[in-house]
Amino acid sequence: MVKKESLTSLKLLIFHFHATNTIIISFLPLYLKFKGLTGTEIGWVLAIGPFASIISQPFWGYLSDKYKTVKRMLILSTIGMLIISVIFFQMDSLLTILILGALFFFFSSPVGALSDSLAQRQAQQLKISFGSIRMWGSVGFAFSSLVVGEILTKFGIQVIVWPYVIIGTILLIIAFTISDVKSEEESTPVNLADISMLLKNKPFIFFLLFMMFITITHRANDSFIGIYITEVGGSEGLVGIAWFVGVISEAAVFAFAGLWFRKYSPITFVIIASILYCIRWFIYGMAPSPYFIISFQVLHGVTFGIFYIAAFDYVTKLIPNLLQSTGHLIFYSVMFGVSGIIGSMAGGKMIEAFGGQIMYLGMGLFTLLGIFCLVGYQIWMKRLEVKVKTAGT
Template sequence: MFKPSPFGWVSQYFIGFFFAYGVYLPFWALWFEGQGISASDVGLLMGLGFATRCVANLIITPRIHRVESLLPALRWATLACTIFIACHLFAGANFALLALVTVLFNLSFGPVVPLSDAMANHYSGKQMLDYGRTRLWGSVAFVGGSTAVGYLAAQFGANMIVYTALAGFILSMLFVLRNPNPMPISDTHIATQRPKLSLLLREWPVVKFLALIALIQGSHAAYYSFSSIYWKEVGHPESLIGYLWSLGVIAEVAVFAFSKRWFNGWSLRSLFLISSLGVIVRWALTASTTEVYALVVIQLLHGVTFAMAHIAAIQYIQKSDASKMVALQALYNAIPLGAFIALMMALSGWGYELWGANIFWAMSIMGIFALFIKVEPSSRAPVSSDAISDHEAQN
């Protein structure tokens, strides 16, 4: 069987996986709605997915210690994703069945990003690939998935959302079955320990950092769950919605691509302040208007509200004590990007059902609270460009 280079293997796997993710993240709430699920239950199901991913990344992912285990784990996780995404077609409008397949799918889905990133980082450390150049193909595929499914759903109905995501996972399955050349093998035995997360959660600076990121990234909850539904309700076609989601990702990728040039010398405080102001403006606009020109501005602000905050978070983690870096990364992915977004998705579901688009005003207010939280990590070396590029795993 043909054995691709590390760059070919990882970039092609990213293409399949993030094509499917570009379908899932923007359009899954729309598919739930198409099954007759209420807005509050859509929020619960979407939040349940994020909560499950949080649990998976705290419990399952840390058990994959050695690099030799990455490829088998990715194969099993990708196979499970493929099976459970297809199971949605048989759940219909049964909330209990939808909740079950949501949990099973996200238990499989959650570990894929950190495991595939670990593969990329392993080969990057051996100078066999450039992480940023490799990861870029995942971003391109995300845009392709969200664009394609918007057109297909508009032409052929909501079930095309599941079929298109399934096609992406089948492609991922074909790619992950191949062996890269060379295979990932540890040079030396490295003892690994699970991070002491409970100890970090007792430190006030860490709590402030997690709270700040939770406010900024958690403000995206209503956007992830209900922006597609909202924009469709006011008359925008699925094809336009797909283009808008793609525009948001393009803005995010642009900020990461030029972050070293644009933000060199900026303090963490400045990055977090600009991101918080972006949150205030973006969601206030979303609550106020659905004009296409305004939606373009709203989506371009994704580079500010998500990407700049992530850049600042990565810098915070890398400037902290070396002994805390792994644990901080785990907490960052599990709490602000997992558990808190899950909670906010559930709350935004009830809010959207009661207040409609006014729920986005609540998201905007979260940016105001974020303005008043300051974080101060201990001084360390500057963040690497590869680490800054590692951004879309939780978007």
């Protein structure tokens, strides 16, 4: 049974991981620019993260299921993340930055997915909403974006390693205090052959494929909203405010998930969030000023918050308990890894060739195609359920 003390520790762990993640997402590009890298070279370094996550997240998920522990995998990956980060931030040449960057992301990328997997299990046992736990990641992101931003403004981007290591060390200490959540099926050993169960799971695979129509646009926005805001006349300060508004609204959606999430099926909420994503991209594509974009950044919380909670819960229902961590990390690697690579590359080409407005209008059309796919998927799944019920009678 999960103790309340362990739940508090997990919330603190999620808070501090996303606080460290903010430093990488928001300030690493500026640090690499300070190091003298060109825009193209910075793009290569940032692309290393999604590439590494495609390999590392299923790998760590498999180890977690095989050895029946999320806690130990979190501790090991956090230790690796901390050690490599100190070396990574000292590198100056592009080659060494790329090599150390790949190692860094190999250890850091699974921490968020493993903690979310553990949060989902604890939420199920305690009969509380997953969002009420996951919201602490959004709070950590918002807190770090303001505090670390002020520190770097005062002391310079070159001190980025210190807030990262300090927050990361607190994260490691907290990781030792969390508890694993055991399921009834966890006495069964897991081997590589069991992974084929997921690959043969057609509902799981098709959902991931159709989901990518939405997540590719989400990741493209993550990469280029800052550039787009400056393109329509904004400053770096307004970019920070836009992120803060978006993440605070995300935390609110996660916090109140228990009030709305069970009203409809998870796949219905995925479709609702996708429709809102589509509307959001078309609105951004017509933005006359940076303040217009910031005023609609509350939609970030509504779109990503609803989509992530619903998709994560739906995937949990599609995969067996025996392979929960593996399935969750495959989901994570598709949503943030594969989608990140495609979104960054395609978005970069579009914004360079046509500008931000055309990029966002294109994202709206691509999302619309994804909505049709997800609606078709929902109809297909309902027919499958009817066939199963008919066969059982």
